[in-house]
Amino acid sequence: MALIGQDISPPDLRAKVTGRAKYAEDFRAEGMVFAKLLLSPMPHARVRSVDASRALAMPGVLGILRASEVNQPEAPGEAALTDEPKYVGEPILALAAVDETTAADAIEAIDIDLEPLPFAIDPLDSLRPGGPDARLDGNVMRFGDSGRELVSLKWPQTEFDAAEAEGRLPMGEPTDEWDHGDLDAAFAEADYVLEDTIVHQSLTHHPMEPRSSMAYWEDGRCYLYGSTQSTQRAHQAMASQLDLEPGELVFVGQYCGGGFGSKIAGVPIYQVTALLARKIQRPVMMRINRYEENYIGRARPGFQAWTKMGFRRDGKITGIDLYIIQDHGPYGRSGDYNTAGAVTDLMYQPDAMRFRGLTLYTNTPPRSAQRAPGGAQIVAMLEPLVDKAARELGIDRVEIRKINAPTHDSEFGPGRATTTSAFVREAIEAGAEQFDWAGKQALSGQRNGTKVTGVGVGLSPYVGGSSGFDGLLLIRPDGKLYIHQGIGNLGTHSMADTARAAADELGLEWDDCAVIWGDSSQHHPYSSVQAGSQTIHAHTRANYAAALDMKRKLQEVAAAALGGSASAYRVEGARVTGPGGSLSFAQAAERAIAMGGEYSGQELPEDINDYTRASATQLAGQGLMGVARDNFSHEGSTWSWVVGFAVVELDTETGDVRIVDYTGSADCGIVVHPRSLAAQIHGGSVQGFGQARSQKWVFDPKWGVPFAHRLYTARPPGILDVPLSMDWAAAGEPDPQTPIGAKGIGEPPVGAGSAAVTSAIADALDGRCLCRVPLTTDVILAELEGRAQPHALTEIHS
Amino acid sequence: MSDAAITTETATGHSRRTFIKGVIATGAVVSSSSHLFRARSLSASAAVRASMPRMISLNVNGVSRSVDVMPQETLAMTLRYKLGLTGTKLGCDRAECGACTVLIDGVSHYACSLLTNAVRDRSVTSIEGLEGADGTLHPVQQAVIDEGGFQCAFCAPGFIMSMVALTNENPEPTREEAAEALSGNLCRCGDYNKILNSAMRAAEYARRMV
Amino acid sequence: MAVIRDMMPAFELFQPTSVDEALDVLERHDNTWVLAGGLDSMDWFKDRIKRPDVVVELGSVSELTGIRASGDGIEIGAMTSLRDVVASDDVRSRFGLLAQAAAEVATPQIRNQGTLGGNLIQDTRCWYYRGGWPCYRAGGNICYAGTPRSMNREHAVTGQSRCVAVNGADTAGALVALGAQMMVRSAGGERVYEAEDFFVGPEIDIERMTVLEPGDLLTHVRIPGDWADARFYWEKVRDRKSWDWALASVAAAIVESNGTIERARIAVNGVAPTPVRLTDVENLVQGMPANDDTGMAAGELATRGFKPLRHNDYKVPLARNLVRRAVRGDAA
Secondary structure (H helix, E strand, O other), X not given: OOOOOOOOOOOOHHHXXXXXXXXXXXXXXXXXXXXXXXXXXXXXXXXXXXXXXXXHOXXXXXXXXXXXXXXXXXXXXXXXXXXXXOOOOOEEEEEEEOOHHHHHHHHHOOEEEEEEOOOOOOHHHHHOOOOOOOEOOEOEEXXXXXXXXXXXXXXXXXXXXXXXXXXXXXXXXXXXXXXXXXHHHHHHHOOEEEEEEEEEOOEEOOOOOOOOEEEEEEOOEEEEEOOOOEHHHHHHHHHHHOOOOHHHEEEEOOOOOOOOOOOOOOOHHHHXXXXXXXXXXXXXXXXXXXXXXXXXXXXXXXXXXXXXXEEOOOOOEEEEEEEEEXXXXXXXXXXXXXXXXXXXXXXXXXXXXXXXXXXXXXXXXXXXXXXXXOHHHHHHHHHHHHHHHHHHHOOOHHHHHHHHOOOOOOEEOOOOEEEOOOOHHHHHHHHHHHHOHHHHHHHOOOEEOOEEEEEEEEEXXXXXXOOOOEEEEEEOOOOOEEEEEOEOOOOOOHHHHXXXXXXXXXXXXXXXXXXXXXXXXXXXXXXXXXXOOOHHHHHHHHHHHHHHHHHHHXXXXXXXXXXXXXXXXXXXXXXXXEOOEEEEHHHHHHHHHHHOHHHHOOOOXXXXXXXXXXXXXXXXXXXXXXXXXOOOOOOOEOEEEEEEEEEEEEEOOOOOEEEEEEEEEEEOEOOOOHHHHHHXXXXXXXXXXXXXXXXXXXXXXXXXXXXXXXXXXXXXXXXXXXXXXXXXXXXXXXXXXXXXXXXXXXXXXXXXXXXXXXXXXXXXXXXXXXXXXOOOHHHHHHHHHOOOOOOOOOOOOO | OOOOOEOOOOOOOOOHHHEEOOOOOOOOOOOOOOOOOOOOOOOOOOOOOOXXXXXXXXXXXXXXXXXXXXXXXXXXXXXXXXXXXXXXXOOOOOOXXXXXXXXXXXXXXXXXXXXXXXHOOOEEEOHHHOOOOOOOOOHHHHHHHHOOOOOOOOOHHHHHHHHHHHHHHOOOOOHHHHHHHOOXXXXXXXXXXXXXXXXXXHHHHHHHHO | OOOOOOOOOOOEEEOOOOHHHHHHHHHHOOOEEEEOXXXXXXXXXXXXXXXXXXXXXXXXXXXXXXXXXXOOXXXXXXXXXXXXXXXXXXXXXXXXXXXXXXHXXXXXXXXXXXXXXXXXXXXXXXXXXXXXXXXXXXXXXXXXXXXXXXXXXXXXXXXXXXXXXXXXXXXXXXXXXOOOEEEEEEOOEEEEEEHHHHEOOOOOXXXXXXXXXXXXXXXXXXXXXXXXXXXXXXXXXXXXXXXXXXXXEEEEXXXXXXXXXXXXXXXXXXXXXXXXXXXXXXXXXXXXXXXXXXXXXXXXXXXXXXXXXXXXOOHHHHHHHHHHHHHHOOOO
């Protein structure tokens, strides 16, 4: 029986339940010492001077590392240490000592003189005439005639005045703009037009495992232990950041205690550990605590947005005008806002759409992709508005989503892209049935004492696959198939699940397979960054390609050994059998080693990545090798979908909300691992619940200092904040553009969970849409009581 | 060099049990287990000076072990950096995530927020203490595996310890009671549904064992 | 001096086995700190903001733990864990209000380790103050949380006096409503305080949350039998259902006869620097029917004069409605 489609036990479970699984902070080395960071107390400052002499004179202090000693990328890139900190909590320097207590005491003994610089916490403040820029070189990046340029962009006061008078978001000159269709005509055709300003918070990833790392040097090689979503890509990125050849760095990341987009490839702070270790010639442990993780651990960018949407009487969306101001943090350039525009166009298929937006540098912690970057924000913001229209037009809320959902041929976005498949309606129908949408409509508005029930639905698409990576397999003389995986082990089980594409093609039982992962010295193939739900798609393909290569070689090895034509040999039951007899895989491996050439990896395909080539070369001669690049066709972009259905109980006297029921239904191609799929749908949705209900940032606007920097103030959802039991469904239709038929599913449940809850809360409020996330108790109660909201219309960190 | 420790008797008549003095050490002497966390700061505050060796005895996972502990040291640090028991995780070090949950005399506690000295005469169980000597998994561990485990599993040791406490204290929990018992543990993968399934299965396995 | 968090500085640790011994240690040292469950304390230590030279850990003082009969009521040792308070038949059967409040403190692990005394005397969670800002409460001469631009969603709506922090102890309101007494010992002897007098606002002492001064130990909480047969109402509204402090909470003991309120004792917390006993409301509702009209009148009276800050106006209707529900007699 094929492994794909079955629940299996991943190879790491026993280690995980016994405490033997080693995460980065669990490694030790002889003579290991400890590093601590000095963080900026100011949102933007210049380091005038540092006097570490008292610290360095303390017994047990081994050395410090300054910004000048780490890689300083070109603006607006981020360095691991800086002399111009641009947010409270940014690392300025690191210090190593024989123990952490000494290191902390020594940090306190450092005299540091900081010159405060102007800072911006709210993007809109930075756009006002004379407003502060978060960076000395500007507040936005523009793509001008001379390429990208950092500029200081200000909007005229008249725009702010007009916005205030009209009670809407200020919308001056954007940096990004695209449109299609005739928007004026689309709104003219509409029977119902709505217009709203909407705000979405920024929120920290907060994986359970902070980004601790340990490093030492031996014989000129650096050994670095870190937490990462993709071991292979982290190895490459860290080697590059440390100016090392890949062969000079061993990167170990066997277990990743959560990433959610925050541990893609190179984690800047790991540089500090490695460089300190080299400088002081001792193994260094950099234990990152939760407070530091809050600052350096990445976050989802918030949006201040405005939209106008036109609907025909039959529910069809005619036009969408969308404006997004993105709160960016001080470095890099995240494209969440652009993705949000494309997602909007894809999921609602308006006849005409205009997108305008820009991303503002702010003196807040750096942003990066967070599970469905851009998508999760925009669906949480727009889905309740679609509900509002459905109510106004008397259309069922599930129906209106089906009316507007794309089909396989639909186009979207500035480039009018197409998707590989879109079984959106199938997913909606499967979910509606599982959840009993029709029956649960009766609950909507039902009162029980002071509690009123709301029922909600939220649709959420996201990119679900990339292609073009390599697979690397080896059958060793022990007869086992070794599946080398460069992707990390962050709990999605895709490290094991994608290996099954190879196992199935070679007809193997799971016990005959071994997955090799998490240690660059074990030789990984070139892999995806394991983010953006690429993995199940990209690596079932890559492993399948390598398995086809392996199968051909098995047949040819057997034919060479036993006679007859290669094509007459079948691969099954861990043997290759044909007219001349049968070889076990173990025998085939021995034969391949004897034959050499491509069979044992001495000769390699031309088109594989150089990284894979290096790994394969290291493994050459040890068995029968299957190695190939994924060259399968891939037309259009791959998108997965989740629709969430939620029931909430809202207390009209306190504003308290309980999510009491939830079902998520996916279009993710075929189901590879049912239990893991359920975990992704539910887990992502739970992150969405936190986004919808409790997680946020708070900054003192005068001092630029954050307060939600501990878990108890950042408020990720706990087990009592989610339904006691959750359900799931899947359309289960294979994607035609990938041989295994599977699409990724990590991203879309976040937006589905968030949107279903915001939709259900609006339903409990008689359809009143608060146009804001998170919908905390105070916000809801102010609405119920008709009192002033605790925030201004566009306030983003309140 | 000299270290701090438990006095046998102090001038003021406090018992040995009551008087543990802090510390100053005079040089960069590496402890015998140099790959572990060093025993104490080399730069304790000036107000805290004493100079006695200070080993204490801790009962961890049924074994009594001698360990050198600072007055301000937490149990999580002792387990992880003195005793090599790295299954107990530090997710927040602030009693806010539960990854460090251990049992003290069978009752769940956050090891990150408990002074090691406060559990000297008590029985400490960490995740490493659940598996039988023959490799037999604890029913809770088996239940977790049979439900497909956690996701990233950094929270798993803490959740599993809370599940052990639950199955000991309430052999037939409702799903709601199980959730309440696990409400001091955070899972950022959001895998609560599967975790509750595991807890209910764990209770079932534990009942069968009795 | 640069700032660093999350590493406890060294201190001297004492683990006395009796109250006398503990008091002796406190008497003989400067800059001391009494550690009960330690959860609130360790936050301060790890932030390196409160830096005692001497820590007195009370876990071995057996006379401070346990629940026993006392007159027509009970007496609870200050070092009794919240878990034991919740599990106690004596507490549950006669003073269920306290059990309900204690059961909603933080998380199971915190209730297993945290003590009744520690919960009562915990410091405020004002994030400016906890963040080490040199405010009034920290000995400075400004309040950062009370300015027109400050972030004060979780701060006080009443009882502000330069400082706008709130009391975060869930069990405090319950004990005020139960008419409990706090027994305090120092080298100078024993003092007894009514629960409502035990907590002090910034107008009395801006650097303390309770009457306790250095050298004092809260030893026991005595709950008289006065309200043992009352109908109790406890409700805590919070952002998350575990871990969180209250945005506001209400604790009420109400004795009714045929639907008429004979007497009531009501406290709200999370709205002021101390738990607030609502004496006016107690007088108002006496002799009134326990219904929504009475509840609404009670809630309005309770919140009259509340002065919300920029971000916490919601606490006015929240407190009003919690009092309303308590008086109305909702099933909690």
